[in-house]
Amino acid sequence: MSGKTLLCRCEDVTLDEVEHAIAKGHTDIESVKRFTGFATGWCQGKQCLIACARVIEDKTGAFPLAPITPRPPVHPMPLGMLAGLANVVSTERVTHHERGAVRKPNVGNGEGESQ
Amino acid sequence: MPTDHSAPGALRIARTRGTMRTSDDMTARRVDHRAVRAQHPEGVLRAVYDYAALDSAQTCGIRYDGRALDARVGEPLALSLLANGIDTLSRSVKFHRPRGPMCLRGNCEGCLTRVDDDPNTMACVARAHDGREIRSQNAFPSAELDVLRITDWFFPKSFDHHHLMVRYGPAINQVMQSFARKMAGLGTLPTRASEPMAPLAMDCDVLVVGLGPAGLALAAQCAQAGLKVVAVDEEPDVGGFLRDSLQWHTHEGARVCAPAWCDLQLAKLRALGVSVRLGAAACATFDDGTLVITGERALWVRARARVFANGSHESVGNFENNDLPGIYTERAVARALRQGVRVGATVLLTGGSDETDALALALSHTDATVHRVQPGETLRGAKGMGDVSGAVLVGPKGERTVSCDAIGAENVRTPAFELAGQAGVEPRASLTRRCFVAHSHEAGRTERRDVFVVGSVRSEGDTREPDWDATVSASVIALCKETAAQTGASR
Known part of the structure; x- marks a missing residue:
């Protein structure tokens, strides 16, 4: 062993x-x-x-002050679902989790609507 | 001294057809719930086995690495395999150490297999039905006997591939890189590419993520106030940690077992008009929406208020060989047992809670031998070349070795602060609990006006405070009404 x-x-x-x-x-x-x-x-x-x-x-002797930065996705997801998000593009916005460093995925109204 | 709780002749263990192992290897078995209920009309055993959902389950045929096995329709594939004595499903990425189910709740990588054509499917999440084809991953020739295991022996302490060959110049580095790229990765690609799937958009007043006791209470309160509530949980059933409790619970004065209590809460939510999505994992959250994935498609949920009640992660803690197949969280052992599968014939339980006591008693009535740790003893390590064959315990009187084929290790529970963190709620270190929590103010409020955190994910456990749910829901309701008044529209 x-x-x-x-x-x-x-x-x-x-x-x-x-x-x-x-x-x-x-x-x-x-x-x-x-x-x-x-x-x-x-x-x-x-x-x-x-x-x-x-x-x-x-x-x-010291507990660390901060964890790793929580980034999406929290759970593994199929690439097809990620690709689906890109197909319904809306504007790009900044998220909080990264304090401006990472863009949100492009998601709009769903159901195949594209803008 | 090891405690032997086994009760003679308590139970028949149903043998399954299609088993390929010898009886020596058959450590995990099906448990006959009906027999226990008949023999134990009262007490904790009845609480464990009262939930009879699996009694009516149909048998189906699945295949694992080409072998035909019996399974119960609708059960997690990981349990189908365990019931057939199979606990080693893949090999780890670098050392090719054996891997098997550990958490049984979709949190770890232990049960990743190829199911039908999909690589890296969690066998504890995917469900059994006729004709399912499961294949072990990352192993040659098989998960149980993998030749690359020599890596594990060749690097007895660690294998730092990041810095291993960088100092010998670019040529060697290139050779190592091309080798590493061939070796690395989990699973192989599906034979067909999947089509992009557009998410389904949902609008609501309140999105509740996580349907444990905290999420259930809050979703009900908000719905009672007339708000449109969408509630999601990554598990196929509601209840969170409470669902796997082996104790009795009370519903309207009547004594019910934990999963029955949870299902009553679910029925209540549905009657209140809450849109409940189960098997739906929130993956990412942004100011204007939350991405939730289900087995079929993604949801994009837009809510006036987001409530994160997504509880805790669980692991087994640090001890030698803590990754061997046959090592589970205590909760996973309870969960398997309630679903009719005993994880081993000789089980070591390292926890010391009421739940551990109930689990030890329940396991002993399946003809399993149960070992407990004695006061002051800790688990130093597990033994075993493939899966678990024993454990070393250290205590005031020195070291002792226990022979066992499964370990139910005390749950190491830590708040799942990640989603709230994405929403802008700062994760903070809790020095007393030695973990990170989603930092919240009174009544589940956070630094983000539309984000609330309740239950064990936040700094204080609010479910212990009286009427906590009414206090939190009052803030949520007030916020929703205020936002609705501003935008002049109802969702």
């Missing part, structure tokens, strides 16, 4: 890797995510975000 503790199941990131990242000075969630790739898989952090935050607290 290899004895790994899987912190992020989706991307196969081990506890060891996260501890290594913290030892290298990555003590906030976003940096650990970029260094190890945790929370970038199927579940988008549903399983692993809290595990990582608690490891950071255990190692540094």
Whole structure:
């Protein structure tokens, strides 16, 4: 038995890797995510975000102040549905989740209406 | 010492036809609800098995990697496979470690399979019907025996593919990249491209996301006040965590089991004219609409007020080999049992709540051997080359090994703040609960005027406060009326 503790199941990131990242000075969630790739898989952090935050607290004594930025989609969705959104274009607006960095998907009145 | 709760001769375990495993491998079995109800007219066992929806379920034939198996029409495919003793469905992306169902509620990647022609289908969400064809993914020659497992042994601690070969210059880097691109990815493309599907637009006063106890109460209050309510939940049934409770609940003075209580609430919502969409997951939310996906199509819901009551995520926590097939959240074990499937013959439960006690009792009446952790003991790790074969517990008296073929690990519950976060509600760290929450003010209000958060997703658990739902719905109703007056139109 290899004895790994899987912190992020989706991307196969081990506890060891996260501890290594913290030892290298990555003590906030976003940096650990970029260094190890945790929370970038199927579940988008549903399983692993809290595990990582608690490891950071255990190692540094401080619970991280912020999680990773919540971005859509929260659940995996079929590409056909995404493509359907693009077909009913309305204006492009800025969303709150990204403080202006990401555009909303182009969605209009639905039911095949296009503008 | 391990506790053995098994009650002799309590239950017949129904054998299924078409099983390809030997009896040694047959760890998960069907449970006969009717027999339990006949033998236990009272008490917690009756509470577990009172919900008899599956009694009338028809049998159908499905195929897994070419093998014919029996299933019950309408049950999650992951349970059909578990009932046939199959708990290893794919291999993980890098280490090719075995993967199987873990949460049984569409939150993890454990049960991803190819179903009919669709890759990466969650087998705990997809339902059984005659002729369904399931294939394991990311494994050669099979999920149970995959040759690339050597990766796991070759990198005993970790495999940092981001930084692995970058230092040896561009040539080596290119070779590694082309190798990695061939190896990476989950599943293979469907044989046909799907057509773009335009979303269905819906307008309402209030959108309620999540139909656990908080969402159910709030949707009912708003509908009673005459508002047009659309309520969605990603699960096929309402109730959230409460649905999997094994305790009795009260409805109008009568004692009912949890799923029956939930269904009564659903009937109430429908009678009030709430548009309830189940199996409908809110994916993204913006000022002018919320994107909800269902099995068939996407919905684009425009609401005057958005209420996020989408509860918590669940995981099993950090311990050695916490990803092995056969490790479930405690709630997943309860959910499987209530739907007629026992996850193992010897089950270790690490929780210590009333629900754990009820689950241990209920499992023991399926002829399963149940082990519990003793006070002060924690789960250090799971053992097993493929799926789980044992667990190591550490306590004040040292270490002990328990032999088991399934582990129901204490639920690690953390607020699902993501959607509220997209709506502009800042996620904040809760230092006492060691998690992130959707930050809210009194009565579910947030920094966004049209966004409310209720239930376990917010900073304080409001369902413990008396009349919390009336307080929150009063704010929601006031906002909707105000907005309607401004725009001069009713939805």
